[in-house]
Amino acid sequence: MGENKEKGDTKGAKGGKCPNCGAARDQEYRPFCSPRCKDVDLGRWFKGSYAVATEETPETEESGDDGGPQEI
Numbered sequence: 001m002g003e004n005k006e007k008g009d010t011k012g013a014k015g016g017k018c019p020n021c022g023a024a025r026d027q028e029y030r031p032f033c034s035p036r037c038k039d040v041d042l043g044r045w046f047k048g049s050y051a052v053a054t055e056e057t058p059e060t061e062e063s064g065d066d067g068g069p070q071e072i
């Protein structure tokens, strides 16, 4: 019990709020508002994720986000 951690609506969050502090998110650091919030969330993510190793691949930095389509 206790696996049902409110998974928030971070994924389908419409509007544009930093999941960390609730401030307006910045396009450069989305979905966060600043590099700081991003860092904070990352740290939290690591700590909590290590305990629950899933098959999900951490979508870290999204470098190369020039706004163009990504060809894989």
Ligand SMILES: [Zn+2]
Pocket: 018, 019, 020, 021, 022, 023, 032, 033, 034, 037
């Ligand atoms: Zn924030």
